[in-house]
Amino acid sequence: MKILVCISNVPDTTSKITFTNDNTVFNTAGIQYIINPYDEIALAKAVELAEGGKGTVTVINVGDAATEPTIRKALAIGADDAVRVNAQPRDAWFVANQIANYAKGQGFDLILTGRESIDYNGAQVAALLGELLDLPSVSIAKKLVIEGNEANIDREIEGGKEVLSVSLPVVVGTAEGVAEPKIPNMRGIMGARSKPLQVVEPIEVPVLASIARYESPAARGAVKLVDDVDQLVQLLHGEAKVI
Amino acid sequence: MAILVYIENTDGGLKKSAFEAAAYAKAIADQKGDTLVALSIGDVADAELQKLGKYGVTKVLNASQANLKQFVNKAYAAIIAAAAKQEQASVVVLSNSFSGKGLAPRVAAKLDAGLADGAISLPSWNGNDMEVKKTAFSNKAFATEIISSPVKVISLSPNAYELKESPASAEIVPFTADVNANDLSVVLKEIVRATDKISLPEAEIVVSAGRGLKGPENWAMVEELADVLGAATACSKPVSDAGWRPHSEHVGQTGIVVSPNLYIAIGISGAIQHLAGVSSSKTIVVINKDPEAPFFKVADYGIVGDAFEVVPKLTEAIRNLKNN
Ligand SMILES: Cc1cc2nc3c(=O)[nH]c(=O)nc-3n(C[C@H](O)[C@H](O)[C@H](O)COP(=O)(O)OP(=O)(O)OC[C@H]3O[C@@H](n4cnc5c(N)ncnc54)[C@H](O)[C@@H]3O)c2cc1C
Ligand SMILES: Cc1cc2nc3c(=O)[nH]c(=O)nc-3n(C[C@H](O)[C@H](O)[C@H](O)COP(=O)(O)OP(=O)(O)OC[C@H]3O[C@@H](n4cnc5c(N)ncnc54)[C@H](O)[C@@H]3O)c2cc1C
Numbered sequence: 353m354k355i356l357v358c359i360s361n362v363p364d365t366t367s368k369i370t371f372t373n374d375n376t377v378f379n380t381a382g383i384q385y386i387i388n389p390y391d392e393i394a395l396a397k398a399v400e401l402a403e404g405g406k407g408t409v410t411v412i413n414v415g416d417a418a419t420e421p422t423i424r425k426a427l428a429i430g431a432d433d434a435v436r437v438n439a440q441p442r443d444a445w446f447v448a449n450q451i452a453n454y455a456k457g458q459g460f461d462l463i464l465t466g467r468e469s470i471d472y473n474g475a476q477v478a479a480l481l482g483e484l485l486d487l488p489s490v491s492i493a494k495k496l497v498i499e500g501n502e503a504n505i506d507r508e509i510e511g512g513k514e515v516l517s518v519s520l521p522v523v524v525g526t527a528e529g530v531a532e533p534k535i536p537n538m539r540g541i542m543g544a545r546s547k548p549l550q551v552v553e554p555i556e557v558p559v560l561a562s563i564a565r566y567e568s569p570a571a572r573g574a575v576k577l578v579d580d581v582d583q584l585v586q587l588l589h590g591e592a593k594v595i
Numbered sequence: 596m597a598i599l600v601y602i603e604n605t606d607g608g609l610k611k612s613a614f615e616a617a618a619y620a621k622a623i624a625d626q627k628g629d630t631l632v633a634l635s636i637g638d639v640a641d642a643e644l645q646k647l648g649k650y651g652v653t654k655v656l657n658a659s660q661a662n663l664k665q666f667v668n669k670a671y672a673a674i675i676a677a678a679a680k681q682e683q684a685s686v687v688v689l690s691n692s693f694s695g696k697g698l699a700p701r702v703a704a705k706l707d708a709g710l711a712d713g714a715i716s717l718p719s720w721n722g723n724d725m726e727v728k729k730t731a732f733s734n735k736a737f738a739t740e741i742i743s744s745p746v747k748v749i750s751l752s753p754n755a756y757e758l759k760e761s762p763a764s765a766e767i768v769p770f771t772a773d774v775n776a777n778d779l780s781v782v783l784k785e786i787v788r789a790t791d792k793i794s795l796p797e798a799e800i801v802v803s804a805g806r807g808l809k810g811p812e813n814w815a816m817v818e819e820l821a822d823v824l825g826a827a828t829a830c831s832k833p834v835s836d837a838g839w840r841p842h843s844e845h846v847g848q849t850g851i852v853v854s855p856n857l858y859i860a861i862g863i864s865g866a867i868q869h870l871a872g873v874s875s876s877k878t879i880v881v882i883n884k885d886p887e888a889p890f891f892k893v894a895d896y897g898i899v900g901d902a903f904e905v906v907p908k909l910t911e912a913i914r915n916l917k918n919n
Binding site for chain 2: 444477480512561568
């Protein structure tokens, strides 16, 4: 089985998010980058499926050379090889077009993404890849089991799940429940250095969307500490008017 | 030109998020001086669709053909795009629900449109360009996006747009379009839904608890409080990681992002990753025995105390309020 895992290079979850240039540019100063947590789930699942010679795992990232530590980490976790599309990822449409352009005609049986990238939270790439490659897609999967040529998928819905089955190839966005993220071991880390990392140049993609400016959330007023529940209930009812 | 809103149904019924999408699309139609057209796919009774009239919908395209009874994003996206073309829609609005997330990008791609995902307010216009605000960096910031393509697609976050009524009467018109068999390749075997539970992403009140509760056996009091409030239950990540609660209840940067009117956090410390998922809640109440817990810094109201004492009393006090 040939598996492609898309990985996004995102600010560490503890990052304080600030902006420069009159709130038009994300301030990357001092930011540590990690593999998007949902992509770690996708990668762990892919490695699991390919184990014991049952398949190969390729990871792909759309990013400039600064993302290579993240790609190497994915190789250390167990991917066989990696592709970096050498471009600043402008938005999901741009990213999906680059990945689709690489993937088309390569015969991947399974293309995995995370359910969303925790930076821009688009939750777009999985469905866009499905559209661009004319494949079925499930954007938010809580469970993924491959049996022969079938993918059995639990799709998240409000208050429950849909149990689905679909023939490969398919694009799946993974969430918790699909696999436990794997921590790279020493052998993996050493081995990652010599695994192939191919750099390909981007294709042109028309601009449909861009970001004009950012805002930080307004600070909340000071907390009102109360001593007893009756007082709290009164405030929630009379002041906040939420109950 | 028209504004098209796709109306999602759940087992044939329309939920608040569907009406929010209709009311939001109506406001855009008024901004642009365009007509509003709604599209429903699947099995929804006319009486249910007529409820859309209350939010300014005068025409509902009803695609109820037999092979569209079950949601399959690929096929539904094709129908929405066909309706958008028929109506010459300049803007297509969908709900940013779990299904909407699998649908909106496909609709956008079919229409060569930019997608504003998870919009939280009405757009503004600068000639052909549309600007709309969304959350970014998992709720740690807002981004204003510019969509510059001729056709625009917006997916609307739940609980973000106030339901405004603009009574009209909705005419229901059948809509049929060809469905490619290849678009229906995903087979639905079963839907498992806890019908007695309130769905977390759309809930107006959320009662959430963390590791401070010590173990899964102590959740009865959380559920009871949620019950009297008509709230959904949620939890912090370590709680779902430990299997005390299902993953679908985990809120935060790597879980569900919620923006209810009221978020009650019990025995949750307020780690940055947790706060990212809840900080756009309108009112936050924190119950924690540690006065130094970081969550108090972003709370509106707080009680410093032992959850095992405070929560049952709070449930009682709210029950009294509701009974009077
Ligand atoms: C300095 C910098 C500036 C950026 N500025 C912007 C910006 O202004 N606007 C913007 O939208 N994005 C910007 N990005 C790109 C952002 O990091 C995402 O790659 C991209 O926008 C997709 O975001 P999304 O939230 O829609 O992805 P989603 O659709 O939420 O991502 C889902 C999945 O798609 C895959 N994926 C996402 N991104 C990539 C990628 N780059 N390579 C491979 N797989 C990927 C992952 O599997 C991910 O889990 C910027 C990135 C950097 C480094
Ligand atoms: C990559 C990454 C992603 C993450 N994503 C998320 C996420 O999306 N969501 C998330 O929640 N976390 C996330 N985390 C974890 C996060 O960092 C915290 O560890 C977690 O939120 C802590 O959960 P907690 O508040 O339940 O537990 P704790 O931090 O242990 O806090 C327990 C609290 O309960 C209080 N308490 C104890 N006993 C009582 C009592 N009897 N009565 C009242 N209060 C009591 C304590 O004072 C304490 O404040 C992530 C971490 C990482 C590294």
